[in-house]
Amino acid sequence: MKNVTDSFISLGYWPSAESFGFNTDILATNPINLSVVLGVLIFFGKGVLSDLLDNRKHRILKTIQNSEELREGAIEQLEKAQSRLRKVEMEADQFRVNGYSEIEREKENLINSTSKSLEQLENYKNETIRFEQQRAINQVRQQVFQQALQGALGTLNSCLDNELHLRNISANIGMFGTMKEITN
Template structure:
């Protein structure tokens, strides 16, 4: 390292007329120094920079590939979901149609059952009505018979005298004897 320092000191004292040396004027040498530094950086940093850029490029490409794969997977899942949705919608339509059909069948069954129950109830009702009519007719007949009998008795009692009464009894006795003789 001492040799490097010695040579830099030696070069700094070297006359600038046609030789190589360091110019200590900062403002005058700024562009030259910058171009030398940039040249050195480009020459030596080229590999590092290109490695960095290549690594970055690979990361970007890998990210793009992963994104494309994820996009493809998402597209496949979306298509599967659409297929499932179509299947579910088709199945829901079938269930809806079957539900409406079943509702109509149950409605018809209920109507038929109600009609049958009504008919079953109608027969006993008709029998009850017929029975009540018959009973009312019998009661009316009995009342009419009683009234007729009362009138007949009233008429007989008012017109029947003892002679007519005796003739009726004798006539009835004669009928009974005739019946007895025919049976013997």
């Protein structure tokens, strides 16, 4: 250490008018220069290095803190999204169930209305059949009556002579006359 202090003291005695040159004494110049440079670096650089490391530490901590906040926010958003997904799935299931229920109701309504329509058509068919049967029966009766009447007229015409025919007409006119008097 004594050499280092002696070196500093001897620096003050160098004449400034001398020329610049190389000192070939390695033991005298290198350790002194290195010790001075290291001393200055340690003395002045300690605060700068400490500040740099503190700034770096603060930035890393802030980045970690921001990452944690972002992670928490992402977890929160994920939970919200999962909650919304569950809600949407429940609504979709409800729509599906309601849709199936609605389809079943529509199916039952369609079956019921078709059944009623078929029943009405069956009733109309039966009424039409009865009507046509009655009409056919009436036509047959009318034809039978006409044939019977024609047969009776034919029998009467063949059996009646003019005198019997005139008596029958007179009797009928008499009956009409009495009927007329009763109604008046």
